[in-house]
Amino acid sequence: MSIRTGWGYLGPDYSQGTLETMASLVGTGTDYMWLVGAWAVKNGGSCTTINAKPEVKARENCNFSPPGSEDFKETGYQQMYDIIKSGLRVATMHSGGDKDIDQYMDIIEKASADAGMTLDEIRAKRHTFDHLSLAPRPGQLDRLKKLGMMTSGNPMYVYNTAPDVAKDYGEEYTAWIDPRKNQVDAGIMSSLETDTPLSQHEGTIFEVAVVELTRRSMDGNLVELTRRSMDGKVHSPNMQMDRERVLKSMTTWGAYYLIREKLLGSLEPGKLADMIIIDRDYLTIPEEEVGKIQVLATMVGGKFVYAGRDFATENGMSPVGYQRN
Secondary structure, eight states: OOSOEEEEEOOSOOOHHHHHHHHHHTTOBOSSEEEEEEOOTTOOOOOOSOOOOHHHHHTTOOOOOOTTSHHHHTSHHHHHHHHHHTTOOBOSOOOOOHHHHHHHHHHHHHHHHHTTOOHHHHHHHOOEEEEOBSOOOGGGHHHHHHTTOEEEEOTTHHHHHHHHHHHHTOGGGGGGBSOHHHHHHTTOOEEEOOSSOGGGTTOOHHHHHHHHHHOSOOSSGGGGGOGGGTTOOOOOGGGOOOHHHHHHHHTHHHHHHTTOTTTSSSOOTTSOOOEEEESSOTTTSOGGGGGGOOEEEEEETTEEEEEOHHHHHHTTOOOBSOOOO
């Protein structure tokens, strides 16, 4: 394989025996594909604690019920409870809305207590949630840290949803979209994600990463995904990240999410020789050029899986892999 990927179990069988078996397999697989956790196929909507017009709140799909009730058993929250009680880690979970995350943490505490887990055992699971769409709110950070959780987020949500969030809830709540800075300031790791395979639009991860630095719309191929913010407006500049921590969110923190931090995420003896070669220095170029960085070559396990035409010619080798036009 030319990539490495952690995968999350998504049903169809959520029986206790199956979940306990899956729990024993977390972290197992090969150096190219391994199990990182599971999530509930029916997990909640995008429920928030924000006051808004009735028609806005109706779109949030709030469907909470207390654990143990008949309604609870019919929701994804029952599946989540069963996953956590079995000892399985929650990971790769789609989520949205801070109230959903309140419910999620309630279930972590309830299911873990019912299973007899200590706080240290809960923290060792590294439970996660993805997207960072209107979550977490600032008041949730202490609890996230206490439970040993981390998150993963997509900076493109700043521009896919920020104009609508500003209209529906108020501009101040755009700070709840990809609020990575609040988390890392509090000592919570947060990895960077994309929802769209970059190959679909010939973009690069740096076109995504630059949004963390500026929280502004950008030039480049990904602009087609961000038409609603093409005025270049900066949303919640207090959430702008520095380059070093954005780099960590793409590397070492991502490896921690994938429970492979001893093998991936940095270039050092004893780790897998995975790297990209880029055409300019990410740490020193003007900030507005970060989104224009191009990948010249990619190595996985010390072997080229991609080498662009120009790079290959300059280094006396043949091009490797799909060639961008």
